[in-house]
Amino acid sequence: MKHRISLKHGTWPLPALAAIAVLLLAAACSGSGAKEQAVAPATQAPPATEAAPPTSAPAEKAEIPVVTIEATDDGFKVPEVVPGGIVQVDITNSGGAPIAVGLLRMKEGHTQQELIDFKAVADANPDAFFGVFELAGFIHTVQDIAPGATTTFYTDLRTGEFILNDDTHPERDLAFFKAEEIVGTTVPETAATIDMVDFAYNTPDTMPGKGLWEFINSGNQWHLAAVTTYNPDVTPEQLLAFFSEESGPPPADAPVQAIGGLPPISPGERVWIEMDLTPGEYQLVCPLPDVVAMAEGDDPLPHLLHGMVRRFTVED
Ligand SMILES: [Cu+2]
Incomplete structure (x- = not known):
C-alpha cells in the first residue's frame, strides 16, 4: 500500500487520513461531540433517541425486532444470534465512562480470528487502518454514549456476522454476533x-x-x-x-x-x-x-x- x-x-500521510476518519466519526455523529455542543442549546444536546425509549415508540415500530446491546466495563453483552432484516438497535452503556461503539459487518469468507488479529495490528499501526476494507464493512458508529444512557438506531442487518468495537477502549476485545434469518421486514x-x-x-x-x-x-x-x-x-x-x-x-x-x-x-x-x-x-x-x-x-x-x-x- x-x-x-x-x-x-x-500530500497527506495515511495516518492523517485515518485520523480524519476518526475525527469525522466524532464530527458526524448525531447528537454528540464537542462541535455540536458548541452550537446547540443544552436542551437539544442529548440525542432524541435517548429521550424516546422503545416503550413510547409509535405502535407500528413495535413490529420491528429489537437488538439489545449492553456495553459494560468488561465488554459487550449481546445475544449470539439476533433477528435478521430490519431491526432496532439499542446500545446501553452500563459502564462508568462514555463510549463509542462501531458496528461492522464481517465480509464473507473471513473469520473472527482474522478480525481479532487485524485489530491488534491496526491499534499498533494506524497505517494498517485501510486493511479493514478487506475484512469488514461499516454499518454504523455511535459516539459518546454516556454512562447509563441508551442510544437507538435502525438498520437492515439482512443476515450475516457482525462485529462490535469499542472505539474508546482499544484494549477491549471485539464482540461478535450473527443474524441467521430475516425476521424484521417492517420499515x-x-x-x-x-x-x-x-x-x-x-x-x-x-x-x-x-x-x-x-x-x-x-x-x-x-x-x-x-x-x-x-x-x-x-x-x-x-x-x-x-x-x-x-x-x-x-x-x-x-x-x-x-x-x-x-x-x-x-x-x-x-x-x-x-x-x-x-x-x-x-x-x-x-x-x-x-x-x-x-x-x-x-x-x-x-x-x-x-x-x-x-x-x-x-x-x-
Ligand atoms: Cu462519500
Whole structure:
C-alpha cells in the first residue's frame, strides 16, 4: 500500500487520513461531540433517541425486532444470534465512562480470528487502518454514549456476522454476533431518505428537521453524511480543511458548523437515525478519501472534491 497520498493541494500521510476518519466519526455523529455542543442549546444536546425509549415508540415500530446491546466495563453483552432484516438497535452503556461503539459487518469468507488479529495490528499501526476494507464493512458508529444512557438506531442487518468495537477502549476485545434469518421486514416511519452514490447525495431540496432519516449507501465505496451549516462563501477546499483539523474542535470563527449526521457506512448498508435540526440552510458533506482510487494506485481525492456536497433546507 502507498504510504503517502497526494491530494489536490499536497500530500497527506495515511495516518492523517485515518485520523480524519476518526475525527469525522466524532464530527458526524448525531447528537454528540464537542462541535455540536458548541452550537446547540443544552436542551437539544442529548440525542432524541435517548429521550424516546422503545416503550413510547409509535405502535407500528413495535413490529420491528429489537437488538439489545449492553456495553459494560468488561465488554459487550449481546445475544449470539439476533433477528435478521430490519431491526432496532439499542446500545446501553452500563459502564462508568462514555463510549463509542462501531458496528461492522464481517465480509464473507473471513473469520473472527482474522478480525481479532487485524485489530491488534491496526491499534499498533494506524497505517494498517485501510486493511479493514478487506475484512469488514461499516454499518454504523455511535459516539459518546454516556454512562447509563441508551442510544437507538435502525438498520437492515439482512443476515450475516457482525462485529462490535469499542472505539474508546482499544484494549477491549471485539464482540461478535450473527443474524441467521430475516425476521424484521417492517420499515420504520421515515421522514427523509438520503441515497448516497459515488459521488453525490440524492435527496430532496427540502427535508424535515425532525424524525428518522434513512441513509442508504448505493455506491461502490464508503460514504458518510456530515451535516454542516451552509455558507455560500466557503469553497470545497476550505470545507475540506474544516474537516481536516487534526486536533481539537474547530475555531469559533470556523466558516461552517458541524451539526451531526451519519458516520461512514459501506456499500449496501442502510441506517435510520433520529435527526433534530432547527429550520435553516444546511449541507451534507462527504470528505472521505476515495478508497477505490487508492486501491488502484490513483489519487484518492476526497469525495467532497469529486462533488459530494449537497445543500438542503429545513423549513418551519
Ligand atoms: Cu462519500
